[in-house]
Amino acid sequence: MNSRADELAVDAARARRLVLRMLEAGHSGHIGGALSAIDIITALYMNELAIDPANPNEPGRDRFLLSAGHKAMAQYAVLALRGFFPVEILDTYGAFGSRTPGHPDMHKLPGIEANTGALGHGLPIACGMALGARLDRLSSRVFVLMGDGELPEGSNWEGAAIAGHYKLDNLVVFVDANGLQISGRTSEVMDMAPIAEKFRAYGWATDEIDGNDMAQILDILTRLPLAAGRPSAIIARTVKGKGVAQLEDTAASHYWRPTQAELDAAIQQIEAQIGALQLEATR
Amino acid sequence: MTGELYDPRKTFGAAVTAAAEQDERIVVLSADSGGSSGLGGFLARFPERYLEFGIEEQAVTGVASGLATMGKIPVFCAIAPFVTCRNFEQFRNDLGYMRQNVKMVGRNGGFTYADLGSTHHSLEDYAIMRMIPGVTVLAPQDAGEIQGAVKAMLRYEGPVYMRIGSGTVPQLFPSDDFVIGKGRRVRQGSDVTVITTGYTTISVLEAVDVLMAEGLQIDLLCLGTVTPLDDELVLASARRTGHVITVEEHYPRGGLYGAVAELLSQTFPVIVHSLAVPHIYVPSGPYPDLLRSYGLDAASLEVEIRELVSRRSKGDQVAGLPPAMMSRAAPDK
Numbered sequence: 001m002n003s004r005a006d007e008l009a010v011d012a013a014r015a016r017r018l019v020l021r022m023l024e025a026g027h028s029g030h031i032g033g034a035l036s037a038i039d040i041i042t043a044l045y046m047n048e049l050a051i052d053p054a055n056p057n058e059p060g061r062d063r064f065l066l067s068a069g070h071k072a073m074a075q076y077a078v079l080a081l082r083g084f085f086p087v088e089i090l091d092t093y094g095a096f097g098s099r100t101p102g103h104p105d106m107h108k109l110p111g112i113e114a115n116t117g118a119l120g121h122g123l124p125i126a127c128g129m130a131l132g133a134r135l136d137r138l139s140s141r142v143f144v145l146m147g148d149g150e151l152p153e154g155s156n157w158e159g160a161a162i163a164g165h166y167k168l169d170n171l172v173v174f175v176d177a178n179g180l181q182i183s184g185r186t187s188e189v190m191d192m193a194p195i196a197e198k199f200r201a202y203g204w205a206t207d208e209i210d211g212n213d214m215a216q217i218l219d220i221l222t223r224l225p226l227a228a229g230r231p232s233a234i235i236a237r238t239v240k241g242k243g244v245a246q247l248e249d250t251a252a253s254h255y256w257r258p259t260q261a262e263l264d265a266a267i268q269q270i271e272a273q274i275g276a277l278q279l280e281a282t283r
Numbered sequence: 284m285t286g287e288l289y290d291p292r293k294t295f296g297a298a299v300t301a302a303a304e305q306d307e308r309i310v311v312l313s314a315d316s317g318g319s320s321g322l323g324g325f326l327a328r329f330p331e332r333y334l335e336f337g338i339e340e341q342a343v344t345g346v347a348s349g350l351a352t353m354g355k356i357p358v359f360c361a362i363a364p365f366v367t368c369r370n371f372e373q374f375r376n377d378l379g380y381m382r383q384n385v386k387m388v389g390r391n392g393g394f395t396y397a398d399l400g401s402t403h404h405s406l407e408d409y410a411i412m413r414m415i416p417g418v419t420v421l422a423p424q425d426a427g428e429i430q431g432a433v434k435a436m437l438r439y440e441g442p443v444y445m446r447i448g449s450g451t452v453p454q455l456f457p458s459d460d461f462v463i464g465k466g467r468r469v470r471q472g473s474d475v476t477v478i479t480t481g482y483t484t485i486s487v488l489e490a491v492d493v494l495m496a497e498g499l500q501i502d503l504l505c506l507g508t509v510t511p512l513d514d515e516l517v518l519a520s521a522r523r524t525g526h527v528i529t530v531e532e533h534y535p536r537g538g539l540y541g542a543v544a545e546l547l548s549q550t551f552p553v554i555v556h557s558l559a560v561p562h563i564y565v566p567s568g569p570y571p572d573l574l575r576s577y578g579l580d581a582a583s584l585e586v587e588i589r590e591l592v593s594r595r596s597k598g599d600q601v602a603g604l605p606p607a608m609m610s611r612a613a614p615d616k
Contacts, residue, residue, distance in 0.1 A: 059354065106381060113352065115380045118372055124342035125377055128349020128357075131334065135310070136353065155373070158342030165336075
């Protein structure tokens, strides 16, 4: 591991702790996908995106869209870590009128670029942003995180066609491929494999990584776009519920309402991971 | 009113192109629909600002949202049901909920795509769009208002749905005085209020003028905006006449009738009658035949309005059209 990856792994673990803090406040939420995607989201916000928390609407900024909007807890945690808003806002999770609703609302929090949550919406919106950046000759890039469970939505493939047709090499998709959705294994619910081949058929360049391995995430980010003149799709193999033993690789982690004892155990595990990773990073 | 007739789509396209000369933020999106929406001139003039996507209205609606985030003013025109029904969730979330500055235009509205059948008719678009918070719904009534509405919606910040028809329309109103949310009181009278919207106004005006020549005193309100409704104009007229008839090429539920009834039922309850298309999948056929069949041509409107006013003045508080007239509007068995 290089040292930057070690530092970011600590950030990701801290973000996981903030997700649990939201559950302490709100008592339940879509934690499984939040924990599978959080390493990628951490790497993007802490290391990659051209963004400024003090000036979140700068026109030339990079954009990040959480197409799988139910993973919002991960985005809120990382935005707070990155300084977009005070971390105390996370303690309103689940409350009436909260600025951290179950799915993101761009009018409630700085740093949120779209009101996602209905699946299959992120990529077409991102295509519009990427086209707009091109029309204005802005260097902005657009990143989208999709879940593998949302891939059957047809509008995704309409968006995939647009990005390929317009050769949007300022557009990058991460598919958080944790292989699970509410009803079970994605391969059994609706098998969309092979995912990379589907994107390639639409004119995309693709690669596959371990999406919970910070070194691999950082490495792929240095190689963007994966091919000149093509949008990039990165199939990130992840573990649903990553970091909490009880939740890992379970469909039940999709939406979790823990008992106090379960939540305490999860917090203990994540805090132990933070400690171990900090040690690693300073070694 | 001049005798000249205009193609609504060409009128619309020319107005967008003219506005784009002044505002470089305006871009046109096409789902294989731009040329037939009168936007061929825009493509020739601004090829780099004309984006073709092929037939995928859901994603194009999302793209419009993303372009709006980047400061563009996207104009997306296609056959009305494909930009209201097909992409409803994208309209609701990506444009409405996100409050995006996107202009969606449904052409061949109502059943003007007569012989193409119910898949291509749009008799619920006002209702669908009225249900999305923050969406402005325009229904320009003639060639002048199409030009005026285009200018007004492009100056207005926020999501707009506009319905236009096909065929030809005259110019009834000036092209430069369209105000979103403001209707026109075109005739004045105290016997009955007639409220109309969209290109239906053309036939309504013809019928109303015949009836007024007979001595009926009609307060005629012509609305180029369905949402927000011109509450003040409607309420003041209802107070004057105590009897309201709405006319629209739309289903009765949820459209102009719905909007007017919702307003009056809790402010100044009076009888509100609806002259509209029955809630069925209407058969295909020539447009004039459809208008006649469902009582929306000038000659039928004349008879229906006369009958409704007559029954109302005889003290019949609740009845609508007599059974013989309603049967014309009943679904085919």
